[in-house]
Amino acid sequence: xxxxxxxxxxxxxxxxxxxxxxxxxxxxxxxxxxxxxxxxxxxxxxxxxxxxxxxxxxxxxxxxxxxxxxxxxxxxxxxxxxxxxxxxxxxxxxxxxxxxx
Numbered sequence: 001x002x003x004x005x006x007x008x009x010x011x012x013x014x015x016x017x018x019x020x021x022x023x024x025x026x027x028x029x030x031x032x033x034x035x036x037x038x039x040x041x042x043x044x045x046x047x048x049x050x051x052x053x054x055x056x057x058x059x060x061x062x063x064x065x066x067x068x069x070x071x072x073x074x075x076x077x078x079x080x081x082x083x084x085x086x087x088x089x090x091x092x093x094x095x096x097x098x099x100x101x
Contacts, residue, residue, distance in 0.1 A: 022094025025087045033078070036098055042078065049099035057092040 026034075033041040034048075048057065052071075060067045061081065068076035083091070 020086050020090035022090040022092075022097075025083075025090045026094050029081055029083065029087075030091065045095045045098040049096050052095075054092050054096060057095050058088050061088050061091060 035044055037044050037046045039047075052060070056067075056071075060071070060078070061083065064076045064078040064080060068078075
């Protein structure tokens with residue numbers, strides 16, 4: 001029984017270690033143009049979260065030039081940022097924490 005508990009705890013620890021901190025990724029790549037709840041150069045995370053899904057946020061990060069028209073913008077100034085899938089997922093999850101704030 002103790003071995004099973006140890007294996008489960010190890011697995012939980014391993015999975016947690018592989019989860020990126022969305023706030024840290026945000027501070028590294030997004031802070032210059034976006035803030036959590038205030039308008040900056042780009043829209044706040046509160047505004048983005050109120051309008052977009054998890055998939056839409058990831059798509060815009062992945063290729064803003066092809067997505068801006070789909071979102072009804074006349075232009076985009078967001079540059080394409082080379083992120084890993086996990087970084088992009090972490091940012092999208094972090095943005096959605098601000099839904100309704």
